[in-house]
Amino acid sequence: MTSRRWWPALAVLVLVLVLGATAWFVQPGPPAPASAQAAGPPMGWNSWNRFGCDIDEQLIRGQADALAGSGLRDAGYSFVVVDDCWMAHERDAQGRLQADPATFPSGMKALGDHVHGLGLEFGLYSSAGAETCEGRPASRDHEEVDARTFAEWGVDFLKYDYCESENGDRPAGAPARDRYAKMSAALRATGRPIVLSVVEWGDERPWEWAHDAGGTMWRTTRDIKPDWPNITGTLDQQAGLERYARPGGWNDPDMLQVGNGLDEDETQFHMTMWCLLNAPLMAGNDLSAMDPITSGALLNRALLDVQRDFGDGQGRRLRDDGDTEVWAKGMSDGSVALALLNRGTGHTTVTTSTAEAGLPDAGSYRVLDLWNGEQPATSGPLGGDVAGHGVMALRVWPRR
Ligand code: GLA
Numbered sequence: 001m002t003s004r005r006w007w008p009a010l011a012v013l014v015l016v017l018v019l020g021a022t023a024w025f026v027q028p029g030p031p032a033p034a035s036a037q038a039a040g041p042p043m044g045w046n047s048w049n050r051f052g053c054d055i056d057e058q059l060i061r062g063q064a065d066a067l068a069g070s071g072l073r074d075a076g077y078s079f080v081v082v083d084d085c086w087m088a089h090e091r092d093a094q095g096r097l098q099a100d101p102a103t104f105p106s107g108m109k110a111l112g113d114h115v116h117g118l119g120l121e122f123g124l125y126s127s128a129g130a131e132t133c134e135g136r137p138a139s140r141d142h143e144e145v146d147a148r149t150f151a152e153w154g155v156d157f158l159k160y161d162y163c164e165s166e167n168g169d170r171p172a173g174a175p176a177r178d179r180y181a182k183m184s185a186a187l188r189a190t191g192r193p194i195v196l197s198v199v200e201w202g203d204e205r206p207w208e209w210a211h212d213a214g215g216t217m218w219r220t221t222r223d224i225k226p227d228w229p230n231i232t233g234t235l236d237q238q239a240g241l242e243r244y245a246r247p248g249g250w251n252d253p254d255m256l257q258v259g260n261g262l263d264e265d266e267t268q269f270h271m272t273m274w275c276l277l278n279a280p281l282m283a284g285n286d287l288s289a290m291d292p293i294t295s296g297a298l299l300n301r302a303l304l305d306v307q308r309d310f311g312d313g314q315g316r317r318l319r320d321d322g323d324t325e326v327w328a329k330g331m332s333d334g335s336v337a338l339a340l341l342n343r344g345t346g347h348t349t350v351t352t353s354t355a356e357a358g359l360p361d362a363g364s365y366r367v368l369d370l371w372n373g374e375q376p377a378t379s380g381p382l383g384g385d386v387a388g389h390g391v392m393a394l395r396v397w398p399r400r
Contacts, residue, residue, distance in 0.1 A: 040308045041250045041280040042157065042195060042217060044079025044123065045072075049224070049255050049284025053085040053134050056103035061114050066287035068118040075299055076308070077283060079157045079195075080115045081123030082108075084134045091137055096149050097126070112154035123157030123195075124150060128179040129164030129171040138163070139183060140171070147186035150194065157195040158187065176200045177209045184214025197252070197280075207241055211249035217280050224254035226261045228389060231270050232343055238277055245278055245314040252280050259285025259294035265390035268371055271297040272339050272393040275307035276315035276329050302370045303393065306337045315339070318357070324350045324386075328357050335397040337370070342386040350392065351383035362398035369394055 045067050047055050064080045067073050086108065088098045099107045112122040126146060127138035139146045139160075150158060160183055164171035171179070180198050187194045198215035200206045201222050210218035221237050224230060234253050241251050256274065258267055274281060283298055290298075306329065315329035315337065323344035329337045336357045340350035354365060367375040367382065370393035377399065386392050 039247075040076075040310075041278050042079055042197070043075075043077045043281045043307075044081055044121070044157070044283070045077060045287060046079075046081040046083055046123070046159070046255050046282040046284055048083035048125075049226070049257055050260055050286050055082065055085060057106055057111055060111060063287050064115050064118055064120055067120060067283075070287060070290065070295065071299055072283065072287070073118070073120060075301065075304060077281065077298070079121045079123045079282070081125065081157060081159055081282065082111070083125045083159065084132045084161070085136060086124065087126075087132075087136045089136060091142075095142065095145055097137060097139075097142075097146055107153075108155075109153045116154060121156035122154055123159060123197075124153075124155050125159045125161065127161035127163045128176065128183065128200075129162065131164060133161060133163035140164070140179065143183045143186040144189070147183065147190050147194075150187070151190035151192040155192075155194055157197065158183070159197045159199055161199045162201060170201075170203065176204045176206065177213050180206075180210065180215060181213040188214070199252075202237070207244035207251060211246070216248060217250040217252040219252045219254060221254060224257055226257035228262070228266055231257065231262070231266065235273055239317045242277075242314040242316045245310075247310050250278060250280055251314065253277060255282035255284040256298075257284055258297050259283070259290060263389070264293050265387045267293055267297050268393070269341065269389060269391040271300065271303060272370070272391045273315075273327070273341075275303040276327055276337055276339050276393075278307060278310060278314045278329075281307060300370065302368065302395065306331070306370070306395070318352065324348060326350070326352045326356070328352075330358060331395070333397075334360075335395050338382060338392075338394045338396065340383045340386055340392040340394070342388055342390050345388040347385055347387055349384060350386045351381040353381055354396065354398075357382065357396065359396060360398050362400065364399045366397040366399055367394055368396075 060082055088100045092098045115122040129138055130140050132138045162170055184196050195216045196214050198206050198210040198218040202220045206218035221234050224234055238253050245251050309331050311332045312330035315327050317327050319326040325341040327339040336359055342348050364377045364379045367378055369375050
């Protein structure tokens, strides 16, 4: 009987808690990040491909401002990731990583605050070895303290590399899986959600274990370069990995080289294939100086729709005829996204059929060219003339 006397007090307490929590959640602030916990493949910008070690806080702030101001943020590019060389050559007296005092004098917390103030998310780089690939201190045997430091600085994304020594060698000894699982546990223990990007380069088949080890994405290859043989070679290494991708666990064929010297056809090829593969899209160019081909590719909404939709799985190669190839990806609305590739140097015709593309029988099909807009409805073959080093990207819906 006596316990009944507590009910009014309990009800008031619950009410206060509910009101307090509601007020906390609706307090005004910058726009919510598009991908707080990487619902689709993570998207953003990373300093490495264009700037390497030549970075400082003005540059990163400027790139973050450009990400927010160029339409990229609103298209889903939400992470600003500072790659190698942000850290001082020595840990501080407490054994913590610290910002390089010459290039990041305001510190990483201040930089993260700037990024968050733009409605973006903040990413940093470290390595699972003793040193980063550029010979700065890295996180092996410092996982807990580094994870706590990252959380205190407001880090939302950790690119975690696999260098051990000054010359960029892989660590010897412990399997990569254990090292990534250790950092993942340390990140979890901070209580801050931090996306873990596993950058083991593919040697130990991370597609088989990186998700269980806490990774949201895992590099499948060595470093991408802004040249045609490297882009096509990287693509070749993705064939067959499609069965390992899943929402929240993505194959990562490395960051974009859009805007770093590829020509227009190669740019479209690269962007199309990364979207068809549901790859994370980390722009790697100078966002403050984009030509229309670069911004048009990064902001191609019709292609980004393909990248955001897991549908019936990551895109796969249907046909390999040497210089020409056909790749497809089933979308969740029953349409199919297609990439008709010409890896040769001259123009050629590349076609496929609706049956080969896995489309159901229909009287006719609506065809959208993802670079050039609507095509006439068809009941015949799909495809056409494709420039050398180029792609025709289509999305095809059966008409009922
Ligand atoms: C490795 C990674 C790259 C980049 C560099 C930085 O090579 O694969 O993406 O992070 O290290 O040193």
